[in-house]
Amino acid sequence: MHDLRKSYGDREVLHGLDLAVETGEVFALLGPNGAGKTTTVEILEGYRRRDGGDVCVLGTDPEQADADFRARIGIVLQSSAVYPTLTVEEIVALFAGYYPAPRDPDEVLVLVGLEDKCRARVRTLSGGQLRRLDLALALVGDPELIFLDEPTTGFDPAARRQAWNTLRGMRELGKTILLTTHYMEEAETLADRVAILRNGRIVATGPPRALLAEHVAVEIRFRRDGEEVVIDTDEPTRVLHELTAEALAAGVELEALEVQRRSLEDVYLEVTREGA
Amino acid sequence: MKLFGRELLAQQRLFWRSREAAFFTFALPIVFLLLLGSVYGDDEIDGIRGSTFLLAGLLGYGVVATAFAGLAITLVVRRESGVLKRVRGTPLPTSVYLAAVIASTLVVVALEVVVQLLVGRYVIDADWPASPGALALALFLGSVTFASLGLAVTGLVRSAEGSSAVVNAIYLPLTFASGVFFSVDSLPGFLQAIATVSPLTYLLDLVRAEFIAGRDLADSGTEIAVLAGWGLAGLLVALRWFRWEPREA
Numbered sequence: 001m002h003d004l005r006k007s008y009g010d011r012e013v014l015h016g017l018d019l020a021v022e023t024g025e026v027f028a029l030l031g032p033n034g035a036g037k038t039t040t041v042e043i044l045e046g047y048r049r050r051d052g053g054d055v056c057v058l059g060t061d062p063e064q065a066d067a068d069f070r071a072r073i074g075i076v077l078q079s080s081a082v083y084p085t086l087t088v089e090e091i092v093a094l095f096a097g098y099y100p101a102p103r104d105p106d107e108v109l110v111l112v113g114l115e116d117k118c119r120a121r122v123r124t125l126s127g128g129q130l131r132r133l134d135l136a137l138a139l140v141g142d143p144e145l146i147f148l149d150e151p152t153t154g155f156d157p158a159a160r161r162q163a164w165n166t167l168r169g170m171r172e173l174g175k176t177i178l179l180t181t182h183y184m185e186e187a188e189t190l191a192d193r194v195a196i197l198r199n200g201r202i203v204a205t206g207p208p209r210a211l212l213a214e215h216v217a218v219e220i221r222f223r224r225d226g227e228e229v230v231i232d233t234d235e236p237t238r239v240l241h242e243l244t245a246e247a248l249a250a251g252v253e254l255e256a257l258e259v260q261r262r263s264l265e266d267v268y269l270e271v272t273r274e275g276a
Numbered sequence: 277m278k279l280f281g282r283e284l285l286a287q288q289r290l291f292w293r294s295r296e297a298a299f300f301t302f303a304l305p306i307v308f309l310l311l312l313g314s315v316y317g318d319d320e321i322d323g324i325r326g327s328t329f330l331l332a333g334l335l336g337y338g339v340v341a342t343a344f345a346g347l348a349i350t351l352v353v354r355r356e357s358g359v360l361k362r363v364r365g366t367p368l369p370t371s372v373y374l375a376a377v378i379a380s381t382l383v384v385v386a387l388e389v390v391v392q393l394l395v396g397r398y399v400i401d402a403d404w405p406a407s408p409g410a411l412a413l414a415l416f417l418g419s420v421t422f423a424s425l426g427l428a429v430t431g432l433v434r435s436a437e438g439s440s441a442v443v444n445a446i447y448l449p450l451t452f453a454s455g456v457f458f459s460v461d462s463l464p465g466f467l468q469a470i471a472t473v474s475p476l477t478y479l480l481d482l483v484r485a486e487f488i489a490g491r492d493l494a495d496s497g498t499e500i501a502v503l504a505g506w507g508l509a510g511l512l513v514a515l516r517w518f519r520w521e522p523r524e525a
Contacts, residue, residue: 045365047521067367075365081358085293097282098368141366 005052006039006200013039014200016053021178021193023144026171028187029180031197032272037180038078040197041149044178045075058145071099074138074146078153080130082137084123088114091122092136099141112136112166128159135166146170148179152186164190184265194264196271203271208264219262223255232262279372280379287380294350301346302388305338309392312457313400322459324488328403331396332487333456336480338388339415340451344422345443347381348429352439355430360520370520378423385419406490413493414486418479421503424510425475431517450476475506 006014021027042048046065096102109115112132152160195205218236233239317327396402405411453467454476471477482499485491
């Protein structure tokens, strides 16, 4: 997509985004609430019209989305939406019927870990189970490209880890995945590449490790005279050597010494704060 | 066609599983028929046996409750909960989906008519319809008209919570003003004024004409024209204002 623009009323929410996601890649769109993640994804899914720029998804302009296009994508929307009175297996089978070459519904339920719930009515599922059902519905058409809008928001840590395993499984099947999230850890563990979105602009993009490398990578903390000292550095070895040599010479202990690699979260906080 | 058939079955399953919808749209007209029929089925209304008058009126009421109110509320709830948006993201054509939802509604109306006729005949001692074929056509036309108005009204409702309020505020007064339960002639002036424009009045006229007098459909040009006009108007409004996505902030 190139120079993607979108306004709601006279408020421009996307100010010219450029983004390319490769086949087989897991790409995370990261950003705080209101940054434009959902708007971007919904334009790519064919739900919303753009006001400017070019978009090409699987060789198609999503504004011309037809049944063939929809058969090749899988969608997990930000909020779960399914018929509450059907059972899990009924709704998965119903959705499977919408696609020309669906996966086996039972297999999909195993994949998302809902096989024990297949006879349960949708309305009896917990929030996390509903999210997994959403994922099952996105996968049952055996899509090439999967959109996941905040797939694990509201999950407890165990459920999140389980969802991550499922997504890793997807990736091994060769699926292309575009996910949005505001959890750094999620982007860091899952994504091959990340784009950080702030106020409708992409402020950083690249593999998580490269993003870390571009920014100050290591943080050294210690206490001196009761005051906390924080040093950000790209050369931790040299800085640490100087600090410890100094301390040894003076015969003092560096109190509460900590050396920490900065996480993607720090980078994220840094770039989403700049100029905000 | 296969997609349509499967979706129609799914919609039927959804309808009968939703007890609220099944009660208010399917059972309530039958309950009314039993209650009112046993109270004044033996009276005479407009020169007709009460039970027959009521049965004909409640056939029309069933059409409105199911094809208009039930359909509109169901679609608003599905829209606001995001189900319609989710369905639109699949390869199932939206036209097939809507056609199946409407066809499913017509199936419910048809079943309801059959039950009402049986209850009418064997429980409250009403007559059989004078011309069943014409009656079926009249009810079909009425159902399509009210389904189209039901689609149109979804555009006016902003929230799932508001859907039954708005829909009931429209159709309950209409059922009184249009003469479901009693003759329009006995109504006060302002209700009679509503009656002259209400599509339900014309549907009831049509139904009673076929049911009681066995009039030829060809002699009911006015009623058919008014219903078709309302149906067309509903369709135009629906095409313009029907939405697939929730009205989120």
